[in-house]
Each structure stands twice: as structure tokens, then as C-alpha cells.
Amino acid sequence: MTCLLCDKALDDQPTWQHFLGIQKDMSACPICLEKFERIDHVIEDDVLDSVHSLYAYNEAAKEYLHQFKFMQDIALAQIFATSLRSVLNDSKKIIVPIPMHPINKRKRTFSQVDALxxxxxxxxQSLLEKTTESVMGEKSRSERLAMTELFRVTADICSNEAVYVLVDDIYTTGTTLRHAAEALKQRGVQRVEAVTLFRPIREK
Structure with missing residues (x-):
């Protein structure tokens, strides 16, 4: 096997962790994985009950997202599978991916959040539909904050009392997640959390 990031051979010799079922199969080498800075940054605001971002949006993260999303290297979804399982493996919570607009999804051929x-x-559960083709990464901060409704709920809410967890690849201003949370709360959902893979860390 080779590293999905640098294409170098992975050490596939079994260890005692493998035999005990502790160590998971790796899709990237330790050198590449060390380039991603784990931060586990958690915040709350007036709409989202919590937002948990796993990694800093550093140069390694930028390169990863470019290769994954825009070069359509869907195999890279495996890189963070274990990290995402560690924070989303709760059967009592309902996981809701942030969707792409159908036109943009056809252009890219896949939804990166679904793939992750x-x-x-x-x-x-795919409960949301995006109402605009516009891409947040192409807008300024002020344009993002000024946007009106971005999502609508397209399926029945099975339980208003359950915790719903939105999942997205990156948190920037939080506009996307807040709009998605508002759409769910307008349908009676009481608690909406979020998990993102990356978040820019601004120096104080």
C-alpha cells in the first residue's frame, strides 16, 4: 500500500496493535499526517449549540482540500475517517451533512461531505437542500454575513428532541452552518451542533 498523500510505500508489517484490533489500517504515512495540526477547537454561539473543529486550516489542509474537492481525488476521504468516527460515533445523534447545490454537485461529480x-x-440523513449555487469561498466576509436563507429542510424531522449534528469540511465565518441550523430550528429542532474538519486559526 502507498500513502494517499505522498504516494510513498506504507509500512505494512503487522504489529501487536493489529492483532489486538487496536490499530486501524492507515491510508497516509505518519510524516504526512503530522503536517495536519489537531486543535479540537469548540465554540458556541447564538444559533449553534456547539461547533467542534478538528484541525487547523494550515497549508497541509489547503493542499488536501484542493486535491480532494477540486481535483476530485475522492480516495482522500479515507484520510480523516478515524478522526471523524471518534467525534461522530454516537447513535443517539442525527448526522446531517451540509449539502452542495445540485448543479455544483453535478459539476464536481460528488459531495465532499457525503464522501467523508x-x-x-x-x-x-440528507435533510437539507441548498437554495443557491453561490460558493462561500468566492465571497467576501461581508457578503457571506449579508446572505439570506441558504437552505431548506426537504425531509421530515423524525424527532425534535434529538441532537442534530451538522457536518462540513471547513468553518470560516460560520454563516453556512448558522443558516443550516436556523433551517432545522425553524422546524422545531431544539439542539443543533456542528463538526467541521478544518477551521482557520487566527493569531491573537
Whole structure:
């Protein structure tokens, strides 16, 4: 096997952790994985009950997202499968991926958030539909904050009392997640959390 990031051979010799079922099969080498800075940054705001971002949006993260999303290297969804399972493996919570607009999804050929969850073998419910083709990464901060409704709920809410967890690849201003949370809360959902793979860390 080779590292999905640098294409160098992985050490596939079995260890005692393998025999005990502790160590998971790796899809990237330790050198590449060390480039990602784990931060486990958690915040709350007036709409989202919590947002948990796993990694800093550093140069390694930028390169990863470019290769994964825009070069359509869907195999890279495996890289963070274990990390996502560690924070989303709760059968009492309902996992809801942030969707792409159907037109943008056809252009890219896949939804990156769905791919991340499927690689991690995390069950999810597609409850939201994006109402605009515009891409957040192409807008300024002020344009993002000024946007109106971005999502609508397209399926029945099975339990208003359950915890719903939105999942996205990156948290920037939080506009996308807040709009998604508002759409769910307008349908009676009481608690909405979020998990993102990356978040920019601004120096104080």
C-alpha cells in the first residue's frame, strides 16, 4: 500500500496493535499526517449549540482540500475517517451533512461531505437542500454575513428532541452552518451542533 498523500510505500508489517484490533489500517504515512495540526477547537454561539473543529486550516489542509474537492481525488476521504468516527460515533445523534447545490454537485461529480462520512462509515440523513449555487469561498466576509436563507429542510424531522449534528469540511465565518441550523430550528429542532474538519486559526 502507498500513502494517499505522498504516494510513498506504507509500512505494512503487522504489529501487536493489529492483532489486538487496536490499530486501524492507515491510508497516509505518519510524516504526512503530522503536517495536519489537531486543535479540537469548540465554540458556541447564538444559533449553534456547539461547533467542534478538528484541525487547523494550515497549508497541509489547503493542499488536501484542493486535491480532494477540486481535483476530485475522492480516495482522500479515507484520510480523516478515524478522526471523524471518534467525534461522530454516537447513535443517539442525527448526522446531517451540509449539502452542495445540485448543479455544483453535478459539476464536481460528488459531495465532499457525503464522501467523508461514507469513508468513515457514519450513517447520516440528507435533510437539507441548498437554495443557491453561490460558493462561500468566492465571497467576501461581508457578503457571506449579508446572505439570506441558504437552505431548506426537504425531509421530515423524525424527532425534535434529538441532537442534530451538522457536518462540513471547513468553518470560516460560520454563516453556512448558522443558516443550516436556523433551517432545522425553524422546524422545531431544539439542539443543533456542528463538526467541521478544518477551521482557520487566527493569531491573537
Amino acid at each position: 462520512l461514507e469513508a468513515a462509515k457514519i450513517p447520516y
